Amino acid sequence: MTTNRREFLMTAGLSAAVAGASAQEAQNEKPIRVAVIGTGSRGSGHLATLKTIPGFRVVALADPTPENLDHAATLAPGAATYSDYRKLLAERKDLDAVVVVTPNFLHAEVAIAALDRGLSVLCEKPMATRVEDANRMIEASRRSGKVLYIGFQNRLSPVTAKMKELAAAGEIGKIELASGNLFRGDWNPKSWKYTDPKTGVPTNWRYLAFTEGAALLEDGIHEVDSLNWMIDSPVVRVSASGGNNVLKDRDTVDHVAAIFEYESGVKFTFDFCLFAPNAGPAARRMALIGSEGVIYPESGRVAICGRDAKAVRYVDAVDGTSAGGHGDRQTYQQYLLFAQSLREGKAPLVAPESAKNVAKMILLAEKSLREHRVANWNDLPA
Numbered sequence: 252m253t254t255n256r257r258e259f260l261m262t263a264g265l266s267a268a269v270a271g272a273s274a275q276e277a278q279n280e281k282p283i284r285v286a287v288i289g290t291g292s293r294g295s296g297h298l299a300t301l302k303t304i305p306g307f308r309v310v311a312l313a314d315p316t317p318e319n320l321d322h323a324a325t326l327a328p329g330a331a332t333y334s335d336y337r338k339l340l341a342e343r344k345d346l347d348a349v350v351v352v353t354p355n356f357l358h359a360e361v362a363i364a365a366l367d368r369g370l371s372v373l374c375e376k377p378m379a380t381r382v383e384d385a386n387r388m389i390e391a392s393r394r395s396g397k398v399l400y401i402g403f404q405n406r407l408s409p410v411t412a413k414m415k416e417l418a419a420a421g422e423i424g425k426i427e428l429a430s431g432n433l434f435r436g437d438w439n440p441k442s443w444k445y446t447d448p449k450t451g452v453p454t455n456w457r458y459l460a461f462t463e464g465a466a467l468l469e470d471g472i473h474e475v476d477s478l479n480w481m482i483d484s485p486v487v488r489v490s491a492s493g494g495n496n497v498l499k500d501r502d503t504v505d506h507v508a509a510i511f512e513y514e515s516g517v518k519f520t521f522d523f524c525l526f527a528p529n530a531g532p533a534a535r536r537m538a539l540i541g542s543e544g545v546i547y548p549e550s551g552r553v554a555i556c557g558r559d560a561k562a563v564r565y566v567d568a569v570d571g572t573s574a575g576g577h578g579d580r581q582t583y584q585q586y587l588l589f590a591q592s593l594r595e596g597k598a599p600l601v602a603p604e605s606a607k608n609v610a611k612m613i614l615l616a617e618k619s620l621r622e623h624r625v626a627n628w629n630d631l632p633a
């Protein structure tokens with residue numbers, strides 16, 4: 252493994268939290284034995300990353316779809332395979348942690364079952380599809396005293412971390428406005444199909460409000476989380492508009508325009524569209540506007556435009572870390588932080604409460620667009 256501590260500390264754009272977690276240190280410890288539950292597209296990505304990280308050993312896999320489980324087994328040689336995650340949790344006494352990569356509506360069920368078994372959990376975003384479920388997950392983590400880390404790996408992107416650092420240092424004065432968008436193509440047609448027991452009809456889980464929660468919970472949520480993390484104030488009101496203008500074959504919407512209003516006075520607008528596969532450089536965007544300037548990522552750097560300055564200033568956000576030969580650096584680093592939380596008791600970079608709040612912001616946007624009214628923070632459970 253090429254990552255060493257010095258290389259890791261050279262990381263310019265990452266948070267101080269990451270700088271303390273090195274792959275080398277992880278390698279020197281007893282391996283963390285994990286089970287991956289849900290081995291579809293993202294589950295395979297996790298397994299490819301896990302393969303490159305010293306200090307983790309995948310000992311078991313669970314998925315009811317045989318071809319996905321078989322493929323996953325090739326990425327985790329020697330891991331035992333289960334078609335039912337409950338059997339895995341009941342039988343395996345050799346686990347330290349579980350990685351939850353199921354469709355969204357199952358995150359709470361699987362994470363709580365694992366926490367109640369005394370296992371730490373790394374759970375994919377979104378935390379849950381209902382605020383009540385997120386609360387039950389937090390309660391289960393408290394009860395068991397085990398780590399619950401929600402996978403917002405975009406916070407570990409060097410430009411995101413650098414943007415947060417510069418904004419927090421007052422480079423653009425007081426944050427007043429935030430803006431972001433995700434314009435993309437339709438969901439993966441190979442997504443798992445949920446069969447409604449009432450109709451017997453199998454449907455892409457991303458098409459159903461029950462299984463996905465909301466379209467923006469599924470994607471765009473990374474940018475919403477990152478900007479919300481930078482704004483760092485409670486949300487008071489949410490208004491949104493949206494619907495199915497082009498993709499009419501589903502419950503879940505194909506576009507959203509949302510406004511989040513904060514106690515600090517900040518307004519944050521976010522646009523999401525599923526029928527814009529070729530949006531080019533405009534596809535994923537984040538910007539913060541402060542009383543003294545504007546800050547945004549551009550070509551791997553962070554641009555700052557002062558209110559009075561004529562020229563744009565660029566700040567490098569260099570990622571000096573290795574991802575063990577695998578391209579998904581943020582997920583790799585997320586595992587290093589997860590290991591640090593398990594071994595040293597360090598609070599996760601993504602506090603479960605903040606992951607719950609982001610899910611609640613989006614569920615309120617969904618409520619607002621469905622009910623054609625402004626939603627207040629108290630319109631959903633605390």
Ligand SMILES: NC(=O)c1ccc[n+]([C@@H]2O[C@H](COP(=O)([O-])OP(=O)(O)OC[C@H]3O[C@@H](n4cnc5c(N)ncnc54)[C@H](O)[C@@H]3O)[C@@H](O)[C@H]2O)c1
Nearest residue numbers: 289290291292293294314316319352353355375376442443
């Ligand atoms: N962090 C990221 O950047 C990122 C990217 C993509 C997906 N995700 C998240 O990962 C999760 C999975 O997404 P995906 O793209 O892999 O979906 P997918 O449809 O490709 O795979 C889902 C898998 O879950 C399995 N599954 C269904 N019911 C199950 C159960 N009861 N127990 C165990 N497994 C079960 C399915 O058989 C399938 O293999 C979602 O929550 C999604 O939001 C995160």
